[in-house]
Amino acid sequence: MTRQMTGAKMVVQALIEQGVDTVFGYPGGAVLPIYDEVFQQNAIRHILVRHEQGAVHAAEGYARSTGKPGVVLVTSGPGATNAVTGLTDALMDSIPIVVLTGQVPTFMIGSDAFQEADTVGITRPCTKHNWLVKETDRLSATIHEAFHVATSGRPGPVLVDIPKDVQFASASYQAKPKASTRHYQPVVKGDPALIEQLVAAMETAERPVFYTGGGVINSGPAASQLLREFVEATGFPITSTLMGLGAYPASGKNWLGMLGMHGLYEANLAMHGCDLMINVGARFDDRITGRLDAFSPNSKKAHIDIDPSSINKVIKTDYPIIGDVGHVLEDALHLWKSRGRKVNREAIAKWWTQINEWRKVDCLSFKPSPQSIKPQHALARLEALTKDRDRYICTEVGQHQMWAAQYLGFEDPNRWMTSGGLGTMGYGFPASIGVQIAHPDALVINVAGEASWLMNMQEMGTAVQYRLPVKQFILNNERLGMVRQWQELLHGERYSHSWSEALPDFVKLAEAFGAKGIMVSDPADLDDAIMEMLNYDGPVIFDCLVEKHENCFPMIPSGEPHNKMLLGDASTKDAIGTSGAVLV
Amino acid sequence: MSALKIKKGSSKHSAYNLRPNFSDVQETHTLAVLVENEPGVLARVIGLFSGRGYNIDSLTVAEVDREGHLSRITIVTTGTPQVIEQIKAQLGRIVPVHDVHDLTVEGRSVERELALIKVSGSGDKRVEALRLADIFRAHVVDSTLESFVFQITGTPDKIDAFADLMRPLGLLEVARTGVAALSRGT
Numbered sequence: 118m119t120r121q122m123t124g125a126k127m128v129v130q131a132l133i134e135q136g137v138d139t140v141f142g143y144p145g146g147a148v149l150p151i152y153d154e155v156f157q158q159n160a161i162r163h164i165l166v167r168h169e170q171g172a173v174h175a176a177e178g179y180a181r182s183t184g185k186p187g188v189v190l191v192t193s194g195p196g197a198t199n200a201v202t203g204l205t206d207a208l209m210d211s212i213p214i215v216v217l218t219g220q221v222p223t224f225m226i227g228s229d230a231f232q233e234a235d236t237v238g239i240t241r242p243c244t245k246h247n248w249l250v251k252e253t254d255r256l257s258a259t260i261h262e263a264f265h266v267a268t269s270g271r272p273g274p275v276l277v278d279i280p281k282d283v284q285f286a287s288a289s290y291q292a293k294p295k296a297s298t299r300h301y302q303p304v305v306k307g308d309p310a311l312i313e314q315l316v317a318a319m320e321t322a323e324r325p326v327f328y329t330g331g332g333v334i335n336s337g338p339a340a341s342q343l344l345r346e347f348v349e350a351t352g353f354p355i356t357s358t359l360m361g362l363g364a365y366p367a368s369g370k371n372w373l374g375m376l377g378m379h380g381l382y383e384a385n386l387a388m389h390g391c392d393l394m395i396n397v398g399a400r401f402d403d404r405i406t407g408r409l410d411a412f413s414p415n416s417k418k419a420h421i422d423i424d425p426s427s428i429n430k431v432i433k434t435d436y437p438i439i440g441d442v443g444h445v446l447e448d449a450l451h452l453w454k455s456r457g458r459k460v461n462r463e464a465i466a467k468w469w470t471q472i473n474e475w476r477k478v479d480c481l482s483f484k485p486s487p488q489s490i491k492p493q494h495a496l497a498r499l500e501a502l503t504k505d506r507d508r509y510i511c512t513e514v515g516q517h518q519m520w521a522a523q524y525l526g527f528e529d530p531n532r533w534m535t536s537g538g539l540g541t542m543g544y545g546f547p548a549s550i551g552v553q554i555a556h557p558d559a560l561v562i563n564v565a566g567e568a569s570w571l572m573n574m575q576e577m578g579t580a581v582q583y584r585l586p587v588k589q590f591i592l593n594n595e596r597l598g599m600v601r602q603w604q605e606l607l608h609g610e611r612y613s614h615s616w617s618e619a620l621p622d623f624v625k626l627a628e629a630f631g632a633k634g635i636m637v638s639d640p641a642d643l644d645d646a647i648m649e650m651l652n653y654d655g656p657v658i659f660d661c662l663v664e665k666h667e668n669c670f671p672m673i674p675s676g677e678p679h680n681k682m683l684l685g686d687a688s689t690k691d692a693i694g695t696s697g698a699v700l701v
Numbered sequence: 702m703s704a705l706k707i708k709k710g711s712s713k714h715s716a717y718n719l720r721p722n723f724s725d726v727q728e729t730h731t732l733a734v735l736v737e738n739e740p741g742v743l744a745r746v747i748g749l750f751s752g753r754g755y756n757i758d759s760l761t762v763a764e765v766d767r768e769g770h771l772s773r774i775t776i777v778t779t780g781t782p783q784v785i786e787q788i789k790a791q792l793g794r795i796v797p798v799h800d801v802h803d804l805t806v807e808g809r810s811v812e813r814e815l816a817l818i819k820v821s822g823s824g825d826k827r828v829e830a831l832r833l834a835d836i837f838r839a840h841v842v843d844s845t846l847e848s849f850v851f852q853i854t855g856t857p858d859k860i861d862a863f864a865d866l867m868r869p870l871g872l873l874e875v876a877r878t879g880v881a882a883l884s885r886g887t
Contacts, residue, residue, distance in 0.1 A: 241745060242752050246796040249740065266796055300737075301796050426790035429783065433723070 124253040125150035125284040128217060131260040133160045134293045137188050139179060139554055140164070141172040145192025146232060147219025150284035155190075164554055164583060167575040169196050171547035173203020173274075174573070177212045178551030181534045182509055184337060186213040186267050187551065193219045194232030197278070198239060202541060204274045205243040209538025210360060211335055213272035215263050216244075222282035223251050236278045245273030251280065253288035261293045270303030271424040272335055303423060307440030307448060315395070315419045315436045316453045322393035323464035324416075324471075325353045328376065328405075331360030331537070332398020332422060332442045334530045340443035341530045344397065345369070347450050351460050354472055356384035358399045359522055360537045367526030373472065377405045378673050379519040382480035382682060383472055385671075388413050389679035390471070396420040398442040401432040402538070411678030421445045480671045480684055481523055490640050492517065492592045492663040496524035496564070499590060502647050508532065509552045509561045513545040513569030516598035516669045521564040543572030546589060550576055553585040560588070560651070567593040567660075568617050577630040580656040588650050589658045594665045595620060602668045623660035630656075638662040723783040729758065730785050730805040731812060731882045734774040737797035738764050745795050746774055755780060755788050759814075759857070761879040771799065775882050777857075804882050812882040816860045821848040822871035830870045837863045848873070 122130065128151050132140065141164045144152045155163050166172040169191045176187025191200055197218040207214045221230040237249045246266050250256050259277055267275045319325060327348060333340050341364045348355050348371050355365050356376040365372055374381035376388055388394065394416045399405070401420075406412045409431060419436035420428055428437040438445055453459075483493045510525055511534040512518040518535055527533050534552060536544035549563035563570075570591050580587050600615040627634030633653050637646035637660070650657045670685030736742045743762055750757050759777040778788060785803070792801045804810040818839070820830050827849075834841065834851050837859070843850035853863055857880060864875055 237741060238744070241741065242748055300799055424790075424794065426787060426794050428790070430787060430790075 120290045121287050122290050123150065123154075123285060123287050124256050124279065125154045127253070127257045127288075127290050128260065128279070128284070129154045129158055129161065130290055131257045131293070132188060135261070135264045136185070137161055140188045140190050141166055141175045141179070141551065142190030143167075143169050143172060143192070143196060145196050145219065147193035147221060147281050148190060148196075148217075148279075148284075149219075150281065151190065151217070151219070151279070163190070164550075165579065166547065166550075167578045168573065169199035170202050170543065171550070171573050171576045171579065173200050173207065173214065173216065174541075174544050174547035175551035175554070175576075175579075176214050176216075177203065177207055177210075177544075178511060178534050178548030179555045180207075180212050180214060180551075181334075181548075182531050182552040183555045184531060186215050186264060186272075189214065189216040191216070191218055192232065193221055193236065194234045196232075197234055197236040200276075201240060201243055202539075204240055204276065206536055206539040206541045206544060207274035208243055208245065210536065211272050211331060212274065213267040214274040215260075215267050216274060216276040217260075218276060218278050219284070220249065220278045220280040223280045224282065226280065236276070240276050243274070244276045245271075247276040247278065249278045249280075250283055253283050253286040256283060256288070257291045261291075262299060265299065266301060269301070271332075304439055305423070305441035305444050307421065307438040307445035309448065311436055311438045312445060312449050312452060315438065316449055316456065318393055318417055318419070318436065319351065319353075319395070319453065320456070320459040321461055322353075323461055324387075324391045324468045325351075325393040325395065325465070326373075326387045326391040327353055327355035327365075327395050327397060328357070328388060328399055329355060329361045329364055329397040330358040330399025333361050333364040334398075336398065336442040338530060340398075340441075340446060341365070343443060343446040343450055347446060347453075350450075350458065351453075352462075352465055352469075353395075353460075354387055354469070356380070356387060358402065358405055358537070359535060361399060362522060362533045363527035363530045366528040368528060375522050377402075378407070378675075379523065379669055379671065380673075381523070382478050382671055382684065383475040385673065385679040385682060386475050387472055391416045394418045396422075396434075397446065398422060400427045401430070403431075406432065407673045407681075408676055408678045413679070478684070480682075485640065486664065487640060489664045490638065490643055490661060492520055492594070492667055493524055494640065495590075495592060495643065495661050495663060496520050498643050498647060499562070499564075500525050502644065503560060503562070503651065506560045507556075507558075509534070509549075509556060509559050511535065511545040511549040511552060511561070511563040513563070513565045513572075514540045514542045515566045515569055515600075516594075516602065516667075517564055517566045517569075517592045519599075519669045520592075525564075542569040544569075546570060546573050546587075547576050547579075549587040549589075550579055550583075550585055553587050554583070561586070562588045562590050565589055565591045566598060567591050567595065567620060567623075568597045571617075574626075577627075577632060577656070577658075581631045584655065586653070586655050586657075589656070590650070591623065591658065591660050592663045593620070593623070593660050594663050594667070596665055598667075599669065601666075605668070606674070623658045627656075627658040632656040632658060634658045634660065636660040636662070723781060725781055727779055728782060728785060728805075729777060729779045730803055731810065731880060732776045732778065732789065732792070733802040733804055733882060734776065734792055734798060735800040735802075736772050736774060736795075737799065738770045738772040739797055742772070742795075742797050743774070745797070746776075746792065749791055749795065750778075750788075753787075753791065755784065759879040761881055775880055777880050802884070804884055807884060809885045810882050811885060812856055812880050813854055814857050814860055814878055814880050815852065815854045816864070816875060816877040817842070818851045818853060818864060818867055818875050819848060819873040820851065820867050820871050821873050823847060826870045830867060833863070833866050833870075839863065
């Protein structure tokens with residue numbers, strides 16, 4: 118079926134056909150024809166953000182909490198350049214995003230026109246793919262292709278740049294193809310021979326560990342389900358990267374907690390001491406591996422990843438399996454069952470004994486203070502008071518992000534939105550808006566630091582305009598906590614520009630936007646304050662004044678292996694734990 | 702803070718100083734990359750090399766299939782075996798890339814390059830240049846009373862050798878196409 122219509126109408130039509138219900142955007146000169154079409158329809162809801170970076174992060178929050186691609190509509194020039202941080206963030210964390218940008222008319226491209234920027238040039242390295250559409254004829258097919266590329270294989274952000282004359286001109290609309298005719302069709306099924314080798318290794322492994330990542334979440338809920346079944350059936354311990362939290366429930370008996378630079382002691386030592394590491398959808402990031410030549414020195418390593426370039430990038434793998442996590446887990450589980458569900462029970466029982474020794478170190482213990490709120494305590498209370506609710510957590514970047522990963526438990530996938538690869542301060546607040554749009558009745562909390570939160574605080578306007586009851590849980594230490602921590606440890610306690618001077622009164626700030634502000638500084642008032650935040654039907658800025666010089670532990674210093682963790686002051690008292698630990 | 706064993710004031714403990722324990726032998730490989738002939742595709746390939754710090758020794762590109770909209774990019778690159786593997790995987794990830802072939806490992810291949818070489822001189826040097834050109838099967842494609850432009854094809858080594866011989870005889874300019882390569886047989 119072909120229908121004549123303008124390019125602007127095609128954009129809306131293609132989005133509807135792709136099943137898009139929400140677009141995050143900000144209008145401007147070069148996208149006015151598309152905004153005119155957005156005005157004349159009701160199928161797609163447009164959310165007006167206050168900055169284009171916020172639009173992309175909101176779309177990321179939407180995408181990560183739903184599994185559907187997030188869609189962004191912004192104008193040319195500054196609209197596009199403001200989206201660059203969000204695009205890079207989505208690329209690093211493999212989040213499917215489709216960004217539509219306006220562009221100056223084709224006949225003015227290259228003339229340094231008003232609000233002209235080389236958008237496809239600027240965004241080439243920070244998108245999975247991008248297109249400049251020069252003919253209206255190609256527009257609808259390009260948008261359909263953009264969705265295909267964003268969501269297939271390793272997901273990622275794509276961008277379609279649409280000159281204004283292409284939006285005005287008419288051409289025939291091409292419907293979404295039933296099957297993509299393009300060559301871009303990533304492999305999803307893993308090599309059966311390699312899967313068989315992995316299963317055989319699992320049958321005899323004495324100290325196995327599952328090391329899972331964001332790929333499990335990206336593969337969909339079925340992959341998480343298969344992972345849970347596999348872990349329960351084999352009795353293997355499991356740890357996860359920051360990006361993979363929720364794929365296996367935190368309450369599960371085989372859960373070791375997060376691994377990595379600020380991961381749990383037992384998780385990192387299990388990685389260091391294992392003899393079979395099964396990497397499922399993670400990428401051996403430098404925050405995970407620490408010192409590479411001392412990374413898990415005595416293990417065979419399996420790596421399941423849909424992206425061939427992840428394999429052997431930093432760590433040599435013995436069983437490289439290229440394919441979609443869900444498909445490979447299904448095949449491996451099926452094969453393992455049909456071969457008689459064998460595991461080395463005796464050795465694994467011993468392995469668990471060892472792991473339980475490590476657990477006794479209790480690396481997350483901290484000393485609550487009667488005078489000031491410890492950030493760990495604030496999160497432990499938030500966890501206690503919200504864990505039974507349908508809860509979505511976003512974070513900004515820094516100490517609070519690591520504490521949130523340590524002290525909050527995630528029972529399901531798609532409930533945890535954080536900037537992992539790029540580490541974008543200012544991510545969490547707009548992401549929480551995207552999550553709340555997608556899940557209007559859910560409890561959405563952004564765990565933030567005051568410095569990160571200020572980076573995109575203009576989005577308060579968005580939260581209030583759309584009555585989004587997002588809870589901004591700010592752990593306010595008046596410091597750039599993680600920067601301060603590194604300066605203390607590595608730069609001779611010279612705290613160069615790592616404090617937050619001239620902070621606003623967050624309660625008044627909330628009120629100025631028409632939202633609610635709560636300030637708490639006394640540990641005795643904390644629970645009541647959190648309940649007040651939870652019970653308020655609307656956006657809340659929760660200003661939690663916390664201990665200013667708390668450091669985030671455990672910590673693997675950069676350049677050290679997993680068994681050289683620093684446990685901090687609270688747990689060094691446990692002499693057996695730490696001295697034994699260093700020897701392992 | 703008593704448990705900390707980091708030397709204070711030191712910033713040597715950066716993860717970015719680390720090197721993986723892969724082989725550090727440098728190898729030179731010739732890659733044939735078949736790409737969709739669309740705007741920006743060459744920029745994507747070159748951007749990958751510059752963005753990730755890979756080397757380009759030589760690069761040629763031209764459309765080879767007009768109906769199929771396919772271009773062939775031939776890249777000669779140098780790196781450790783692990784870097785070469787990464788380059789191939791990263792190239793394969795680019796959406797308009799159809800195929801990546803490592804001609805250096807996929808059986809035998811032929812590599813040829815064309816060069817135009819301008820030499821000026823008179824008397825014995827001029828005669829000697831012509832004689833050497835004959836040995837190298839270079840053709841004269843332009844001539845004045847003071848100069849020749851030679852066209853030579855062959856492996857990059859052969860062209861290097863010819864250019865080196867021309868240097869004392871009055872070499873003025875060299876234009877080279879870069880390597881084109883195909884696997885032998887079918």
